[in-house]
Amino acid sequence: MADFDKHPVYGGDAVAVEPQHVYNSDVHFVDEHERKDLARGLKQRHVQMIAIAGAIGTGLFLGLGGSIATGGPLGALLGYGFVGIIVCAIQFALGEVSALFPVTGSFVRHAEILIDPAVGFAVGWNLVYGNWMSVPSEISAGVVLIQYWNTSVNPAVWVTILIVVSVLVAIIFVGVYGEVEFFFAILKILLVIGVVIMGLVIDLGGVPGQQRLGFHYWKNPGPFVEYIGTGAWGQFLGFWAVMSNAVYSFAGVESLAMAAAETQNPRRNIPKACKRVFLRVTLFYVVAILIVGMLVSSADPRLDNDSGTAAQSPFVIAASDAGIKAIPSIVNAVVLTSAWSSSNQAILAGTRTLYGLAVKGHAPKFLLWTTPYGIPFMCVAVQMAFSFLAYMCVSNDALNVFWWLVDLTAAGTLVSWITVAWNHIRLIQALKKQGIPATKLPWHNSWTFYGSWFALVSCIIILFTGGFAVFTAGNWSPSDFVSSYLDIPLVLVAFGGYKLIRRTKWVNLSDIPLAQALEEAQSDPENVPVVKERWWERWNFLW
Template sequence: MSPHTAEYPTLDETGPPILTERKGFQDKEGLEDIENAADQLEEVIEFKQGLHQRHIQMIALAGTIGTGLFLGSGRAIAAAGPLGAFLGYSIIGVIVLSVVFGVGEMGALAPLTGGAIRYFELFFDPAMSFAVGWNFVYSYLVSIPSEIVAAAVIIEFWVTINNSIWITVFGVVMLTTSFLFVRLYGELEFGFSMLKIMLVIGINIMALVITCGGGPSHQAIGFSYWKNPGPFVQYLGVGGSWGRFLGFWTTLNNALYAYSGIDNITIAAAETRNPRQAIPQAARRIFVRILLFYVLTIFMVGLVVPSNDPSLLGSTGTAAHSPFVIAARNAGITAVPSIINAVVLTSAWSSGNSNMLGGSRILYGMASHGHAPKIFQRMNRFGVPYVSVALYGLFMALGYMTLSESASTVFTWLQDIVAISTLINWVSICIVYLRFYYACKKQGIDRHKQLPWAAPFQPWTTWFSLMLLIILYFTGGYKTFMHGKWSTETFISSYLNGPLILALYFGYKFLMKTKVIPLEEIPIRPFIENYQNNPEPREKPKRGLRRLNILWS
């Protein structure tokens, strides 16, 4: 290769990326960064671009709707009251927007498989990519079998047989679909997302009807539950404003985990058609989705269920203790539990599918740059990294641990430890986006004119999110420090993850002699040139009834 040229793939309108020469790179010191960026871009050739814009946008939506909304919202009401839960979900919604906007801006410029971990390596330090990447892998290894177990437990609502049967059935089906075309995954997620949307719309309409007195009991509730037992709850029996604040603060952590997975819109970027259009559209529409599907829903829950209802404190693993089921039962509406349980079952399956896709692509991305064994790069004829998928398939066997009571306790500990990884991952994303943002300023790059998409309200919302997330991490296990409230499980699950990430980061940094990339050396311009010289075909404007579609293009 000439010292004044660099090769990297470009996108034509009809086929996969092709390699062309781009001349004019006279800066010898920047040549290595340009060639590294070229290597990052070449991986797109290996994947089948089977995901359309409607798939990637609905996948982004699927990450925001799950059991945390259908079942977990009741625990939020019980801990913080209707107003406390509403404020908690709204504040975390702002943090989620900032995280998704940051990922979306970087992903639109550099659509690489593996999501955020690729940006850690490009825009910060390879050691961070290694540490946080294995944190992602660890999370997926445990969360996939937990989703399978959740699906098996939900089925017990209708029939009771040995859970190992359902764990095996769901595991085999999930593994089979993961080995096939990514298009199949996209269609499954599209269908599951539609079911979730219809359920959310249906239960909110039901809540409105009950509130206005349209249920069989014909009792108008209005805001009566905001007056008695009140808008806030005296959490843990602590009196006064301090007790109400603790309930609100606890809901911030609950909402954080309920929103987990929403940042995965760029994990399959190399398998997405026209990613520089699809990813920004998915990111922009997150605002409407959070407002309609989370904030509005938690508000409606607070209207129809009192925070002191004993059923909210129960936990059976089925829809029996969903606040919407409680509201329907109190209003005399029947058949709702089965409907909600059926859709929650698809939510668990959908979440498992998403984790299989995300986990295998992250592992592929790590292997392609020496952070995991090279064997995880192997592809099957469908363009799927089958060895990576197979590893997650092996760990599905962890689901059988729940068949033993003692093992189930250990497995619960693992789930709790994994839960905090969402917070750690979001902190890392905020940090790397700020590096990207200030690198653009340092290099004189106008984000709004030269990038495919520039996220709004930056860097202020990212700084706010980063500070709040750090505070939440250090206060997440506050209950263990209260008199008589010590819990080893809570302490470990709240604080172990952070030191482990730091140990991986500094260990890799020491062994591999990596360095934090200076702002002026971060390779942003090669991606900008690739974007400018290879425009994606513009989508056709919507016509007729398609103009009313706000969910996908």
């Protein structure tokens, strides 16, 4: 048996491995293209705030109203809380695997190493497709928000402006992109804190002329809403119908590891961000939906407003009812930056996944072309070409287009989360098979194996039941069916086709090169302990 030296960063005894599994210096998990062509311009605060910026978007500011109307205040709260627990498990699983394999493309590349190259191919292209849908989705949402002020200008004008600005941000140095997203994330967080405080003031009767509401709307019309069915069954269906919107709202938290090769000290900073992001995002959503459920009745017809403006936002409704005239426009303005920021996050995730596919030969090699500043500009060009789908809102109501793309994006997000959980389960199984303690990983938590199983099963159930309403009497809709379930056959066809053509095999647990990965992690010159926080930094609850 061969012994590694005691590692100063990880600590503990070294892992003993058989000679045939010793580090192969000719093969690296982080590809040469990533080492040479990409710039490590993202700091830990950038990575964490990019994930927060991606998750706090139109799903929070526009989608909560629909969730309250469908599930009621308690049904929506339970739905978002349940998905928040799933996100917790996903984030910890992602952090553990990414600390060992900090590669561009994150869980897509992890699937090739841990499961089957065909899975990596199918999920990678599914993720690229999902981000292709996310960008026009957020742009459509931006048009919805702009139309709150002005409906006389053709929506195509706003779509064009948003696309052009997005392209400019996407092709600049990644560090500048990080600072832009950092700023907008701070803006969004301040808005959430602001509307929560505003909501508490309104609810407790702090606005002159407004009576105290308390939990009035939880009593009348009630904590749950009957959806499709009646009684307890209808209330459960209302709760379950919230799931797709909740998943869409949380979409983006898994993207923080996508640009691992462009992140400083990724083996330390990515797990640190994973650990903190889920708690902050879940807290924001749970508190926000609790406040909204206290301020707006689930029976309020404005929550189902189909005018195509941001008047549907429950925050705008609450402020308007309280007679606070300035708040609706302020909220609308910040939410507009929120939509654009979420679009930028989708561009980052989509382009880096596409770059990772090109690195592994799953996409054309011209996609590896980068600018002198390390930006994969050809990936950006392809990504932005699909943003033109946002022009659908010119001939269709912008809000309708937004909701179509919400369902498409939610299904793709669930496939990504399933892959993250599956990767982690395979990693732990491989460690056990090869006799390597899980504590030897750069970052590990004892409960995460069980959390990954919970997340895996939950995501599969939500994926297959997300569009259940179309199968009930009188609710059949071809467009809703396609948007809810199109993703499933796309992934299966991509997986089956690639496996048939390339004749790939499932990776044997004994063949997963864990010893080499641990050796590479220990030999990484950038893998140094994070500088100890100074006393005032410990009170920083954001990053």
